[in-house]
Amino acid sequence: MSNERLGRIRGFLLDMDGTLYIGGEAVPGAVAFMATLARSRRPHLVLTNNSSAARSRYRERLGRLGMPVPLSAVLTSGGASAEWLAASTSLRRPFVLGTRALTNECRRAGLAPANAAPETADCVLLGYDTGVTYASLTEACLLVASGLPYYATHADRTCISPRGLLPDAGALIAAIEVTTGRTPIVLGKPEASMVEAGLRRLGTSVDETLILGDQLDTDMMLGQRSGMFSVLTLTGEAARRGREYENVRPDLTVAHPGELLERLRAAGALP
Ligand SMILES: [Mg+2]
Numbered sequence: 001m002s003n004e005r006l007g008r009i010r011g012f013l014l015d016m017d018g019t020l021y022i023g024g025e026a027v028p029g030a031v032a033f034m035a036t037l038a039r040s041r042r043p044h045l046v047l048t049n050n051s052s053a054a055r056s057r058y059r060e061r062l063g064r065l066g067m068p069v070p071l072s073a074v075l076t077s078g079g080a081s082a083e084w085l086a087a088s089t090s091l092r093r094p095f096v097l098g099t100r101a102l103t104n105e106c107r108r109a110g111l112a113p114a115n116a117a118p119e120t121a122d123c124v125l126l127g128y129d130t131g132v133t134y135a136s137l138t139e140a141c142l143l144v145a146s147g148l149p150y151y152a153t154h155a156d157r158t159c160i161s162p163r164g165l166l167p168d169a170g171a172l173i174a175a176i177e178v179t180t181g182r183t184p185i186v187l188g189k190p191e192a193s194m195v196e197a198g199l200r201r202l203g204t205s206v207d208e209t210l211i212l213g214d215q216l217d218t219d220m221m222l223g224q225r226s227g228m229f230s231v232l233t234l235t236g237e238a239a240r241r242g243r244e245y246e247n248v249r250p251d252l253t254v255a256h257p258g259e260l261l262e263r264l265r266a267a268g269a270l271p
Helices: 002-007 030-039 055-064 077-088 100-108 134-145 169-180 192-202 216-226 237-241 257-266
Strands: 011-015 044-048 074-076 094-097 123-126 150-152 158-161 164-167 209-213 229-233 252-254
Touching: 002 257, 011 192, 030 257, 044 055, 044 192, 055 074, 074 077, 074 192, 077 100, 077 123, 077 150, 077 192, 094 100, 094 134, 123 134, 123 169, 134 169, 164 169, 192 209, 192 216, 209 216, 216 229, 229 257, 252 257
Parallel strands: 011 044, 011 209, 044 074, 094 123, 123 150, 209 229, 229 252
Antiparallel strands: 158 164
16 A cells, blocks of 8 residues: 555655754665766755755755755745745735745745835745844744734744743744734644645646654654655654654654665666
């Protein structure tokens, strides 16, 4: 059953952190897997829920690790959110509580960020804002309280650093909720907007698309909700956290991307 479905796979969504690399090292089989996808011209995207950094940073990082990808193959939650707002709503002037990278993603998607004139904003888009100030947080709170449509690129509460957990987008969402009583519509993994932005770029249907990731609550939840073939790799989070979220069931669990590569070859999906 899983073999038959694997044989039909043409498009690939690949989580990056914990799936293709951990820290400064590629995980086993990741380089060969990515090289096979590139060589056989299978549409693929690399994903991250981090909306603070530019796509170029991820491309450089993967390149250094021996996994060259074009810039167009990098999909951040910021890029997916901006593309979804542009394609699925009539909103065009977000007040961006986020980094320059997120503002740039908005512009690229055809939106016109309203930060210079917040009174003209037609929505609020919150990301992982590593440059947040009291002034920007205040402006976002006032706009959210005024009733504007309110979105977030993702809702991860913390992100891991060598010194410990850092406040991520979810921490900013909490500050705004305490102040205004409102919570945003979340657009990154595992939400449908990330799926839609991904499939639009891949040009494949849900049926023939696979998601590979290391997190049950985001990557595998995205696969399960959308009906995509979901493959959990035990290289990162899931292994570390002892696999909570028991209601999420991946279609396949592998030790690392190298094992998935072998399975896909055996099923005839890859040369
Ligand atoms: Mg991950």
